[in-house]
Amino acid sequence: MESAAEAEELAERRQGRARKAAEQGGEALLDLAIQDHRSGLGGRHLLTFVKRNRTLPLPSNRLRVGSPVVVTSLDDPEQKPQSGVVSARKVDSIQVAVDHWIAGSRFDLDLSADEVSRNRERAALQNVSVARGRLGELRQIALGDLDPGYARRRQPRFGKVRPLTDAAGLNASQRAAIEFALAAEDLAIIHGPPGTGKTTSVAAFICQAAQRGEKVLACAPSNTAVDNLLERLIDAGQRVVRIGHPARVKEALRSHALDALVEAHDNMQVVKELLRDAEQLYRKADRYTRAKPARGQKQDWRREARQLKAEARHFERRAINDVLDGADVICATTSIDDVVLGDRTFDWVVIDEACQCTESASWVPLQRGQRILLAGDHCQLPPTVVSTAAAREGYARSMLERLVETFGADVTRQLEVQYRMHAAIMRFSSGQFYGDSLEADAAVHGHLLSDLPHVASCPLTDEPLEFVDTAGANYDEAEEPDGASRLNPAEGRLVLAKVARLLEAGLPAADIAVIAPYAAQVRWLRQHAPDRQLEIDTVDGFQGREKEAVVISLVRSNRTGEIGFLQDTRRMNVALTRARRKLIVVGDSATLGGHPFYADLLAYFESTNSYHTVWEEMD
Numbered sequence: 001m002e003s004a005a006e007a008e009e010l011a012e013r014r015q016g017r018a019r020k021a022a023e024q025g026g027e028a029l030l031d032l033a034i035q036d037h038r039s040g041l042g043g044r045h046l047l048t049f050v051k052r053n054r055t056l057p058l059p060s061n062r063l064r065v066g067s068p069v070v071v072t073s074l075d076d077p078e079q080k081p082q083s084g085v086v087s088a089r090k091v092d093s094i095q096v097a098v099d100h101w102i103a104g105s106r107f108d109l110d111l112s113a114d115e116v117s118r119n120r121e122r123a124a125l126q127n128v129s130v131a132r133g134r135l136g137e138l139r140q141i142a143l144g145d146l147d148p149g150y151a152r153r154r155q156p157r158f159g160k161v162r163p164l165t166d167a168a169g170l171n172a173s174q175r176a177a178i179e180f181a182l183a184a185e186d187l188a189i190i191h192g193p194p195g196t197g198k199t200t201s202v203a204a205f206i207c208q209a210a211q212r213g214e215k216v217l218a219c220a221p222s223n224t225a226v227d228n229l230l231e232r233l234i235d236a237g238q239r240v241v242r243i244g245h246p247a248r249v250k251e252a253l254r255s256h257a258l259d260a261l262v263e264a265h266d267n268m269q270v271v272k273e274l275l276r277d278a279e280q281l282y283r284k285a286d287r288y289t290r291a292k293p294a295r296g297q298k299q300d301w302r303r304e305a306r307q308l309k310a311e312a313r314h315f316e317r318r319a320i321n322d323v324l325d326g327a328d329v330i331c332a333t334t335s336i337d338d339v340v341l342g343d344r345t346f347d348w349v350v351i352d353e354a355c356q357c358t359e360s361a362s363w364v365p366l367q368r369g370q371r372i373l374l375a376g377d378h379c380q381l382p383p384t385v386v387s388t389a390a391a392r393e394g395y396a397r398s399m400l401e402r403l404v405e406t407f408g409a410d411v412t413r414q415l416e417v418q419y420r421m422h423a424a425i426m427r428f429s430s431g432q433f434y435g436d437s438l439e440a441d442a443a444v445h446g447h448l449l450s451d452l453p454h455v456a457s458c459p460l461t462d463e464p465l466e467f468v469d470t471a472g473a474n475y476d477e478a479e480e481p482d483g484a485s486r487l488n489p490a491e492g493r494l495v496l497a498k499v500a501r502l503l504e505a506g507l508p509a510a511d512i513a514v515i516a517p518y519a520a521q522v523r524w525l526r527q528h529a530p531d532r533q534l535e536i537d538t539v540d541g542f543q544g545r546e547k548e549a550v551v552i553s554l555v556r557s558n559r560t561g562e563i564g565f566l567q568d569t570r571r572m573n574v575a576l577t578r579a580r581r582k583l584i585v586v587g588d589s590a591t592l593g594g595h596p597f598y599a600d601l602l603a604y605f606e607s608t609n610s611y612h613t614v615w616e617e618m619d
Contacts, residue, residue, distance in 0.1 A: 002358075002395060005387035006113035010070075022110070024523060025484075026062040029109040031074075035093060037101075044247070046087060047071075048095045049107060057092045060526050062541075065089060066223035066248035068112040069096060073104030083112065087247030091532070097247035117335035121360040128363050135367055141186050142366075142399065144406045148187045171441075174201045177413035181205055181373050182212075189400060189412040190375040193434050194577035195420030195546070199225075202352050202375045203232035210238055210328040214347035218331045219365045221357045221383075223248040225544070229352055230256065230331045241327040243340055248333075258323060258340070265319035274312035281305035334361045341368070348373060353544070354400040358383045362399045374400045379433040380574050381543050417441050420546050422448065422464040425583045428604045429573050432597065449549060449581045455506040465583055465610035467602065468494065470557060471590040473614045477557045485520035486564070488555045492524050494617065495553045495586050500530060502549055502582075509533040513547035515575050517566060521555050539575045550579035554587030561594040569597045 022028035029049070036048035051058065063069060063086050072081040082102050088095040096109065128139050140146040170178070178201060181188035190205070192198025206216050206229075218233070220226045226242070227250040233240045234256060242249055243258045254260055262268065285301040324330065324344070334357055349369030351362060355376035361383075366372055378401035385396040404412055416437050418426060423440040430438035449461035460466075475490040495514060502512055509531040516522050517539055525536045535547070552575050556563045566572065576583065585605070592598035605611040 001387040001390035001393070002385060003113070003115065003118050005390070009386060010110060010113055019108075023059060023061075025519060026060055027111045029058060029061055029063065029094065032107045032109060033105060034107070044097045044099055045101055046095055046097055046247075047084075047102075048088075048093050049109065050093045052106060058089075058094060060523075060536075063089070063094060063109065063111055064224075065250075066245075068114045070110045070112045071096060071098060071102055072108045072110070073102055074106040074108060075104040079103065085245050085247045088251070097245070114335070117361070120335055120338070120364050121358075123338075124363040124367055125360055128367050131367070134370060138186065138366065138369070138372065142403065148407060148411050149185055170201070170204060171197075171417045173414070173416040174204070177201055177415060178205045178208060180413045182208055184371060184373075184411070187372045187403070187407075187411050188374075189404060190373065191404070191412050191414040192375060192377055193379065193415065193418065193438055194377070194429070194573075195418035195426075196415035196438070197417075197419060198375055198377070198415060199228055199232065199352055201415060202350060202373070203229060203236060205373065206233060206329055206348075206350060207236050207238060209348050216329045216348045216350060217346040217365055217368055218329055218350045218352070219334045219336070220352040221334050221361060222353065223250075223333060225353045225356075226331050226333055227253055233329055233331070238329050239327050240329040240331060241323055243330060243332045243336070258320065261323045262316070262319045265322060267315045267319040267322075271312045271315045271319070274308045274315070278305040278308035278312070281308070332365070334364050336364055344368065345370065347371065351375070355380060355398045356383055356543075357398055357400075358385070358395055359397070359399045359402070360395075374403070376400050378404055380570055381540060382570070384540065419444055420580055421577060422446065422579075422581055424464045424608055424610075425579055425581075426577070428601060429577050432569070432600065433573055444580070447581055449502075449505070449507060451581075452507070452548065458505055460501055461505050461507070461582070463610065464581060465605060465608055466585070467605035467611050468498070468584065468586045468614060468617060469589045469602075469611065470494065470586065470614045471588050475557050475588065475614070477555055480520050486518045486555055487520040487524045488553070488557060489524060491553055491555065491557065491586055491588075492521060492528065494614065495525065495551050496528060496530065497617070498551050498584055498586070499534060502551075503531070507549060510535075511548040513537070513542060513545070513550045513578060514553065515539055515542055515550060515578065516553040516555060517571060517575070518555050521553055525553070539571045542578050543574050546578050546580055548580050549582035549584070550575075551584045552576070552586065554585065554592065557588035557591050561591055563592060563595055563598070566592070566598075567595065572597070572601075 019030060023030050031052050032049040033052045034047050035050045038046050065086050067086045069084050069086055070081045071084050073079045082098050084096040084098040086094060087097040131139060141148055174197060177190045181190060190201055206218055209216050218229055220229060230240060230242050230253055240256060241258055241261060242256050246254060246257050246259045249257045281301045282305045285298040345368050347370050349365050350373045352375045354374040355378050382396050383398055385391045416439060418438055419441045423445045426438055426440050430436055448464060449455050450457040455461055470491055475488060477486050477488045479486055499512060503509060510533045512534055514525055514536040519538055522536055522538055529536060556566060589602055593602055
């Protein structure tokens with residue numbers, strides 16, 4: 001269902017009048033030219049695209065580094081569109097890695113569905129569904145047919161857990177979560193609410209497992225999340241290899257990518273010589289000469305060339321195996337190429353940001369593990385799923401969320417100290433989602449914008465919270481012509497006025513985020529924003545991010561109290577927990593207040609003397 005929905009969405013984006021809408025929605029870049037072409041790792045072509053009208057910057061888009069894209073040449077309709085991967089991006093250009101040169105002077109780029117990953121998921125599910133032995137046990141545990149700890153009751157499968165060492169800087173709840181996970185026989189979950197150092201804890205866990213001599217496969221659903229984990233493991237001195245398309249690896253980390261490490265292996269000089277000799281034989285066999293070669297000579301040359309290439313592949317495979325065997329930790333996205341890893345299994349498979357993984361994606365790495373650690377926060381956004389029918393069937397529910405509901409505290413430990421938010425910003429989400437269990441570290445408990453250098457002290461910067469109520473001001477929402485999204489220009493102008501005051505107080509635009517739940521409002525705000533460094537995005541775009549100040553535009557304002565997907569309170573949990581020192585929310589209490597969550601939110605702002613009306617803004 002999901003595959004069909006993504007294919008249908010891509011087809012719609014690439015037709016007629018939908019093309020402009022696709023670019024406005026950030027899912028395509030149109031009318032591009034190649035500015036630069038050079039060779040990249042693995043013999044790939046790196047093509048840098050710019051607008052054909054060089055005076056235009058690229059419009060805001062969702063084509064991030066690592067995104068799969070389709071490159072279409074507009075000059076030659078017969079030329080097949082080619083798949084590629086975004087390898088770098090700037091304000092006015094975007095670089096794409098492709099396997100083959102694509103000719104032309106005019107191009108379109110479209111965000112693409114990743115069918116390679118989906119095929120790997122299908123294969124993994126097929127394998128897991130019939131598995132016996134250890135993988136069969138893990139399947140039964142994951143499905144709730146066996147309790148975690150089954151292996152421990154049957155026989156001691158793993159060695160005793162040593163005391164946690166080299167854990168300087170970890171707080172008590174992080175230490176407890178790591179020790180709990182290390183002791184798990186089958187499955188453990190680290191629940192990391194916003195700002196609690198989840199990835200720090202996961203990296204510390206991996207270091208401890210590696211210190212015990214255990215091999216770890218460390219994964220995450222996105223390349224950014226994998227690279228964040230990789231960076232921490234490198235800093236901790238781990239022997240770590242990053243596998244995956246080199247274009248999807250952060251440039252500063254590419255020296256730890258498999259391609260780069262294999263390239264530096266001693267065998268590769270032999271490989272290059274063998275390939276060079278093979279190429280010379282092929283050319284010799286194809287060359288026209290006056291003197292006719294002996295009967296069968298050309299076939300012999302080609303046969304010898306094939307043998308040389310096979311020998312080169314053998315040496316290259318040995319180099320790959322040497323690099324992988326020498327690593328304590330292998331890092332990858334959950335969409336792992338089975339050919340690269342061969343038949344390797346691991347003592348631990350770790351998935352960070354596991355709540356953003358569909359269950360089928362989780363099984364791709366998990367089928368290689370003896371034990372499982374999942375880390376994430378099921379109170380934040382679930383996996384992104386295009387198909388509403390698939391979502392209704394449960395495809396948008398992560399394995400982590402389901403296992404927490406099934407086993408609870410038997411497999412889960414929650415982190416409790418957060419290092420991001422002022423205590424007042426933290427407190428509402430802590431009560432609504434985490435049973436009032438969160439506490440703010442002393443370093444952030446009372447920090448304010450006015451504590452920052454060059455930021456003036458004033459009412460706006462001396463308080464951490466503010467809600468601006470637009471009820472009664474006729475700030476009515478509007479629907480886009482195609483009904484796909486909603487916007488509220490009047491509310492948008494108020495939001496940008498708030499941003500202007502933050503800028504006037506001395507806060508740099510790069511330290512401010514504007515978040516809106518609707519893509520149409522995001523587009524309107526970007527078009528009217530005073531500074532290009534001001535980051536404006538949907539809630540989904542800010543998951544895992546933080547800024548010193550965050551202004552949220554809730555958009556919905558109508559007479560019937562309809563709030564659409566604002567009813568998914570996990571989305572609001574993400575939005576409300578991105579700010580470090582200042583959170584400003586703009587919305588219509590008359591529309592929102594009929595929902596219990598937003599009624600509680602309004603009451604919280606009132607209890608902290610942070611509630612204001614739009615009329616006060618006009619004074």
